[in-house]
Amino acid sequence: MRELILEKTAYTADQLSGNNLPQVALAGRSNVGKSSLINTLGQRRGLAKISSTPGKTRSINFYLVKPENFYLVDLPGYGYAKRSKSERENWGLLIQGYLEDNPYLKSVVLLIDSRIPPQVMDMELAQYIRSLNLGLIPVLTKTDKCKQKQISDTSATWSGILGFSRGPVIFSSKTGKGKDTLWARILAGTGL
Numbered sequence: 189m190r191e192l193i194l195e196k197t198a199y200t201a202d203q204l205s206g207n208n209l210p211q212v213a214l215a216g217r218s219n220v221g222k223s224s225l226i227n228t229l230g231q232r233r234g235l236a237k238i239s240s241t242p243g244k245t246r247s248i249n250f251y252l253v254k255p256e257n258f259y260l261v262d263l264p265g266y267g268y269a270k271r272s273k274s275e276r277e278n279w280g281l282l283i284q285g286y287l288e289d290n291p292y293l294k295s296v297v298l299l300i301d302s303r304i305p306p307q308v309m310d311m312e313l314a315q316y317i318r319s320l321n322l323g324l325i326p327v328l329t330k331t332d333k334c335k336q337k338q339i340s341d342t343s344a345t346w347s348g349i350l351g352f353s354r355g356p357v358i359f360s361s362k363t364g365k366g367k368d369t370l371w372a373r374i375l376a377g378t379g380l
């Protein structure tokens with residue numbers, strides 16, 4: 189059985205080196221459902237903390253995936269309005285330091301809230317990921333809260349934006365929908 193083990197937490201750019209295994213990162217706006225998704229993938233509640241106050245996580249967390257031996261890397265959420273300018277700048281520097289010049293990083297899973305239209309920050313991040321020549325795995329979260337019509341509309345809109353023939357993974361942490369598909373795309377995204 190597959191297992192996720194939280195191996196390292198980095199708060200500053202100089203704590204980011206030394207994780208010499210393939211990496212797939214998870215990125216998305218604060219409150220998009222990233223911690224819940226990690227817990228669903230790891231089949232363990234409390235593996236990643238779920239907070240009712242958004243914008244809490246400021247660290248980069250490295251989860252070792254067994255038995256395949258690669259890292260799922262949880263990036264701090266962005267777009268939290270109550271954060272100060274200097275906090276946003278620190279976020280940018282830490283993320284940039286991680287994403288750029290990282291030969292171990294292969295792909296980024298971009299979490300997108302299925303209930304809202306495409307957000308500028310999400311589209312900008314998607315473009316940035318591609319400019320770095322990284323694989324991009326889009327995931328629509330919280331789809332249990334949406335009608336099928338809304339899911340297919342949002343999915344089609346994102347496919348158009350990204351120019352993908354294959355749409356985003358339709359995911360729900362609540363029901364477990366899309367879990368196997370997401371694992372398959374993550375594993376393919378490691379290049380292992």
Ligand SMILES: Nc1nc2c(ncn2[C@@H]2O[C@H](COP(=O)(O)OP(=O)(O)O)[C@@H](O)[C@H]2O)c(=O)[nH]1
Nearest residue numbers: 218219220221222223224238239330360361362
């Ligand atoms: N209905 C539903 N709620 C979800 C889902 N995923 C997350 N949530 C809720 O959304 C809120 C934010 O989730 P969290 O995982 O902490 O988001 P993060 O800030 O991106 O890590 C919490 O109240 C979760 O219970 C989902 O798939 N379905």
Ligand SMILES: [Mg+2]
Nearest residue numbers: 222223237245
């Ligand atoms: Mg979180």
